[in-house]
Amino acid sequence: MSDVAAGGGRGVPPESPGDLNAAVRGVRRGDEAAFRAVYRSLNPELLRYAAVIVGQDAEDVVAETWLQIARDVLRFEGDGAAFRRFALAVTRNRARDVLRRRKRRVQEISLPTEELPEPRVSAASGGSVAPDAAEVAGTELSTREIVSLIATLPGPQAEAVLLRVVLDLDTRSTAEILGKRPGAVAMALSRGLKKLARLVERPEATAVRR
Incomplete structure (x- = not known):
């Protein structure tokens, strides 16, 4: 990227x-x-x-x-x-x-x-409680590094996290852009944030931070 x-x-x-x-x-x-x-x-x-x-x-x-x-x-x-x-x-x-x-x-x-080269690799699912936007944005990772990690999420989750967390749109606006119901956006966001939190914690993710 x-x-x-x-x-x-x-x-x-x-x-x-x-x-x-x-x-x-x-x-x-x-x-x-x-x-x-x-x-x-x-x-x-x-x-x-x-x-x-x-x-x-x-x-x-x-x-x-x-x-x-x-x-x-x-x-x-x-x-x-x-x-x-x-x-x-x-x-x-x-x-x-x-x-x-x-x-x-x-x-x-x-x-x-x-x-063939893939645009993104799906992250392994897991985690207990999804962090909110402030917790994700408040990590020591830069926005560029966070966006790079978001790009590894499955497509719907990546878009939901990017729009809600990085671009700071509300759920209704995000749903309008994605053509989905707010409930579906909230579910994709929750799953994406759980996976993103796991990526930030994984040892191999530390290489991205340097």
Whole structure:
């Protein structure tokens, strides 16, 4: 995973919500400077999200995301928070397109799946009580290292943890982006956090910390 995809800091846009609201209003008027401001604000977390789903193809996914946003933005209605959810949902759709293309390529060349590089390796399940977001974010691991560990979780759990813990979205917004019920998101989050806690505690995870 590239450093730019992993990024630094938690997933809160550098501008305040009010600034993002103002920039989105400018974008809806066709203001190019406002679009650049929105891009600078959201691009790092779109890269982090895409990297969890598709790994090294994150930059290509996000480039496609911004092309679609540029085409559709004048029809967008909503505030900065709604635009953020919209951008994350577009990123997810483009990333899933990449995964589908990968699957087709695997089928076309008729190689066993285990002979091909996988975007992530599922972590072993376990653990007793899932830590909350503050406990995960409060470990000595950097955000880049946490995102790298999240990418090893099964897909639905990785996305739920990334959106809720790193990007700090609420359950309803996360469910909207993932197209799932809030209860399903909560279950995936709980399972993902348990596995993430086990990964942080495992001896081999210490190599990631250095």
